[in-house]
Amino acid sequence: MKLQRIAIQEFRQFGGQLVIDDLQPGLNLFTGPNEAGKSTIAEAVRAVFLERYKASHLKDLLPWGLSSGQPSVDVSFELDGVACRLSKQFVSRQRCELRIGQAVFSEDEAEDKLAALLGFSRAARGPLKAEHAGVPGLLWVQQGGTQELRDSSGHAAQYLREALTQLSGGRESAGEDALIAAVQRELRQLLTARTQKSTGPLAQAEQTLATLSASRDELQQQRQQFDDNIARLAAQQQAFDDAERRRPWELHEQKAALAQQRAAAVAELERDMQGLAHALLASEAELALSVQQEQSALELEAAVARELEQLDIARAGVAAAESAHAQAEHSVTQFEQASADAHRALELANAAVTAADLRNQIDFYRTESKRLEASIADAEKANAAVLQATRDAAALEIDDTQLKRLIKLDGELTVLRARTEAAMTRIEYRLNGELSVGNERISGTGVLRVDDEKRIGLGELGELRVIPGVSDLSAQLSELAALEARHAQALQALGVASAADAQARHEQWKSVVAQQKRHADILGVHAPQGIDALRAALAAAAARRQASSERLASLPDVSAAPPLDDARRNAEIARDALEAARKVLAQTAAAKSTGIAQAESLAAQLQRKRAQLADDAFRRKRAQWQANIVEQRVKVDALKNQRGERERELQAARLDDPAAEAKRYRASAELARGEQHARQLRIAELRSELQTMGASGLGERLAALEAQVEQATRRKDELSLRASALSLLDEVLVDERDAALAQLRAPLTERLGHYLKRIFPQSSIALGDDLSPATLDRDGRTELLDALSFGTREQLGILTRLAYADLLQASGRPTLLMLDDAAVHTDAARRDAIKRALIDAATRHQILVFTCHPELWDDLGVPQRAVADLKLA
Template sequence: MKLQRMRIEQLRQFRKPFVLDNLQSGLNLIHGPNESGKSTLVRAIRAAFFERYRSTAVDDLRPWGDSAAAPTIELDFEHDNRNWHLTKSFLQRKRCDLTVGTETYSEDDAEEKLAALLGYQYPKRGASKAEHWGIPGLLWVEQGTGQDIEQAIEHAGDHLKSALNSMVGEVASSGGDDLIETVRSQRDTLLTGTGKPRGDYLQLEKDRVLYQREIEELKERVHKYQEQVDRLGKLTQDYDQAEAERPWEEAQRQLEDARTRYQQVERLEQQQHQEKATLAQLQQNHRLLQQNKEHLEGLSRQLESRKAELDRAERDLSTAQAQTPMIAGRLQEARTGYEKAEQRRKLAVLLQTRERLEQDVRRLEQQQQILTQNLAKAKDYHQQLEQARQQARDNRIDSAAVKKLKATANQLNEETIRSRTIATRLSWELDANASLTLNNEPLTGQGEQQLLEESTLVIPGVGTLGITPGGEELASTRRKLKTLEDSFAEQLNTLGVESVEQAEDRLSVFESAGRTLKHAEDLLKSVAPSGIEQLVTEQSEAERELEKARSQLKATPEPDSKAQVAALEEAEAAFVQAGTELDKAESDERGHQAKLSALQQTRDNAKTEWQRLAEEEKSPERQQQLRQITTDLANIEKQQTELQASLERREREIREARPDFLKQDIERYQNAANHLRQTQENRGRELRDIKVRLEAWGAEGLEEQLNEKEAELDQCNRHYEELHRRAQALDLLLTLLTEKRQALTRRLQAPLQKHLNHYLSVLFPEASLEVDEQLRPGTFSRGSELGQITELSFGAREQMGLISRLAYADLLREAGRPTLIILDDTLVHSDSDRLEDMKRILFDAASRHQILLFTCHPEKWQDLGVPPLDIQASKEQAAQSL
């Protein structure tokens, strides 16, 4: 099969006709950027073959936003030395026409002819899916699906096997299949597909495990029973010995002794804390007295320091007072500059306001002009709308009734013709003076008449002949003809017309008025979306706004000289700068005043402090205070010496008592007493539990239960061994039969394996790829590597999928079946070396098949050896030609 030309129209992005021709019989490289239409062309080819022309599930073919489109596809191809031409349209104009040489097919016949040629089928309803695509689904690779080949082979499996059988004979149909299925059926009652037990066999295996588990549990319980008896004796001995010795009471006595010694140490620590507090208080008093003594002795030095501070404060105050006139002058200059900048800003704002009002007046004048024009157009469109409505009312007619009238007229015409073919035909040729009378009407000369009803023919001088047209068919035709005539007349009367032509004319005028009405409504909405009344309102509002803007403009005074008025941005900037300078001057003035106040306060405080110290130095009380402080210091030092000696003795006593060890002894003896009591209680509790447990187990008869379970296990083992031997025998027999069957299957797979090896040797030297019974590529081996094709990397699976498809195509070609290979952006995951090998493979396959390779990366295929076809350039040429 060689595709020569395709033409599409009103299909997705191809609204206008697009033609792809001059396709070569071998390799065709078709490229274009993303969204240029590559996938659309592939979808068009698939739709031409796979989709029913009358399908309603092909909305994806419709151009976006065009509900009236009729996607159309034309294909020209050659097969078996005959030219095939296919035309298929969908949705609004559903049809399918196929020309094969001089033969023509249409509608369903054309589609079935194509399906039989390429090896696929149509869905009973809805859109076509992968399970219907057959051979084309295997050879036409969609974008991103090159690595997925298993399902495609499954859907095309019957066609592939048919091709193989036609080449090597029906070796696949062996009489041993029934035997294999019988053995497999019997085996499957006992084993799963992976050889695991099932059914009764599985149940027996589970029962064996259950019996063994129960027996083990019983043995364990018997063993535990014996252990509990031994444990009871040991616990009884330990319990009685502990009750006699009562070790917890000795632990309690030691605990009380440890608590008493620790309380003595705590009293020593309390005394130590009290003495430390007293010593701290004496040390604090000593520091205070020492500070007072140093203060009194250093009063003369403080007096000199205060005199120096007073002199420095007076100098700082004089310096600050000298700066007052300069700061006041800068503040006045800043205020004057601020007032001038504010006046310039007001003038700039006034000028900008006036310019804005002038712009508003011009805008509103233009808006009023547009509204006036739209209002005039709206009134004109409204008049056209009313005229169209009147014409529609005058010619209103039901299109369904007209269609029914045409159908009745056609039926009446057909029945009239049919009645003439079966009516009794009367012909005559009389002499010049001779005449006859038929149903009271004279007949002369020559003529012919068809009789549908019983008639009377009078022959002068001879008599009267009665003519009765015979046959029930004529009577039925006559009744049906009468019914159709009455119905036709009634429909004409109902529609108020005299003929079908008049009804069609009225319908045409009515539909034309409807279209005119729709056009007028659209025009009216374009100028008056909310109606003429709203447009009038908007015009009035625009006039009011215009008058308001004119009044505001007139009321806004115009500056005396626009040339002297600075721009608003400049005036605003100058105003902000003047304000900043004024704020700084005011801040400086406030800071200066605050500084003066602070300096005056510092000078006054220094003077007051100097005067106070001078008076205090001359006071007689100062000498008395110095003598008293010296005596107090000596007494405090003596008391400190005595307390420190006492603290050292107390510290030694506490250290020798080891309070940390005493605390640990208390905790240890407490835990020991509690543990000994708890241990004895636990022994008593465990003794009671063991006695109750032994009484219960002794009542169960554990040894009798164990003997019964061992007997049941022995019976289950015998039955299990019987089914086990049968399952192994059936499994062995099925394996032997399957191996024989596979030997026959390998004869069936040999042609396909030959083509696979041809391509595989180019891509993977020294590698092999086996084909399973369903003709699917399965186990892949290369050197020491062995695995399934699905375990390869994504790029390798894509390459293996493509060479497998080419091998199937070679097989189909040898069987005389048509082939066409379509690759949409395939091999995008191949590295440069593998891609080079794949180019060799494609070039080789193109010598036997036509290949359409679509890609958005033409630079990767420029060494393919074929001229590329640029979709984007073809679209631009088509647009220019239009």
């Protein structure tokens, strides 16, 4: 199959029509940057051949920004020397037509014919899926999908097998495959395909055997337990009888009683210890109280001595404070006098400043009064000029509407007069004498205009009757008379002699109005708020000047006043000094008061403490405290000795902890009784279990289960033997079939080698059952296709597709190769090998190559067709 022409209209980014003709039967190279439209052209070819024209999912084919478009693709091609044409329109007004020679197919019939010719299957509904693409899906490589070969070759495997069968002359999968399928069906009833695990009858037999074996094992365990229980019963009975004979719990109870007696003696010693401890604490407390009382008396004597010294120091401080207070009072008196003098000087300086300010104000109000008087005079003059201009403007004012009407009438009258004069008969004359024209006499030189019939007397020669030749002159004269009357009326209404006078008067009026505005502006400058406001301001300025003069006269004589800053600074210094002196006075007064209060307080305390020490009762109590201290110390020492003896006796009695021993012996007795009771219960339970198991027919049931297990084992062995035989038969048959398939694949293997040696000399590709490449054998090692690098898989994808195309063409299938950016991840050396392979394949197939790297493909010997140029064309 050879494409000759492609026409694309309103398809994705092609809003208009794009036509590609003169397609070569071999290699065709299309170039352009990303998003130029290369992939859109390839997609258009895929859509016209593969997509259902009525599919509802193809709205994405609409041109960008044109929702009402009608995407369509039209291709002309040659098939086995026959001219063909295919056209489809999608989304709206869908249609499909296929012409093959003189035969015409349309709609679904055309699409079924295409599927049969190109080797693919139509999707029943929805979008075209990869499994339907067949041969075109294998040979038409979309952008970024060159390395993905396994799925596309698998979907085209049916067509590839048909081609191989036709080329090899053999039969693919005849009776051998049917027999293998039958054997595998039987085998799959016993073993799974992938994991070879048991299934069906074999799995059921294994499950039955496992269930019976488990039941047999359980009965055997029960039989063993029955025998064990008999032995346990004898042992438990012997132990029970031996314990009843020895009765160990009674011996433990006797030992517990003896230990309890020793524990009671220890408790008595502990109570004696507690009594001695309480007595010792009481004696120590009494001794501590007496010692504390004596210590208080000693501290009182020491305090009297200290406070006597403190009182002397306090009285000396009071004397010093009184002296400092007297000095502070003297300083305050001096600073108060200095502050009063500074304050009077400051008041005189302020009066001097006020006097200066008042003089300035008086000068200012005097100047302001003169300015206001001048402004009032100028304003009155300007106001008079405004009034005069207003009167002049009122006298000259002309109604603007009437003026415009007069000017219009004047213009119309001038035109009509000219027309009338032109229509009149003109008689130019130059006379030596006189002639009579109607009732008038003319002489000399002039022009006679004849607007109606006139008689010119020639004296003795007779007369001439002149009749104007214009027929409508009378009408024009009537119109002229009416217009002149209206013109005269307009002049009279305005009180002017002519339109020029009216215009001159109007211009004079505008000049007077402008003068009025200028005088009004001058008035606004001098008196923006009116002349009365200026007069009021003048009166206010005079009143303020009088008030300032009166205040100035009331001030004292300030001729000796110091500068204000110096006076203010001296006043502040005097005030600060006075405040500091007053603070010192307050501090010395406080220190004096505090010293006197402290001295008086110390004297009172000292007197009270001396009185307490001299009191007779206090002296008698102190003598009693000192005697008690001696007696209580003797008593405390005796109690400490008694407590030491009791502690040693108690430590000796506590060596074996008799209370713990009594508790241990009682627990041992309880445990011995508990064990004996437990033995009695276990004996009763074992006897009950043995009676139950003996009555259940355990031996008979075990024998029956062993027979069933033997039967199930034979059934399982038979099915396992059948599965092994079927597996062996399946392996033999598959090996035989694979040998036949290897012979069948020879043409494809030969074409693969033809292209593969260009990049990988001394290598081969192993094919899978679906005829897709599975492994690459090179340099003595076998590599899985998925383990190869992305670029290598991309290169193998191109070469393998060329081999598929050769195989399909040899079997009579139409081939067309489309590669959209197919060798992006290929280095320069391998790209050259790819190019040589493409040039070789182009001698047998038509190949469309789309690339965004034209500089890498400029050595193919074919012209490059830029998509941008195709758009412009």
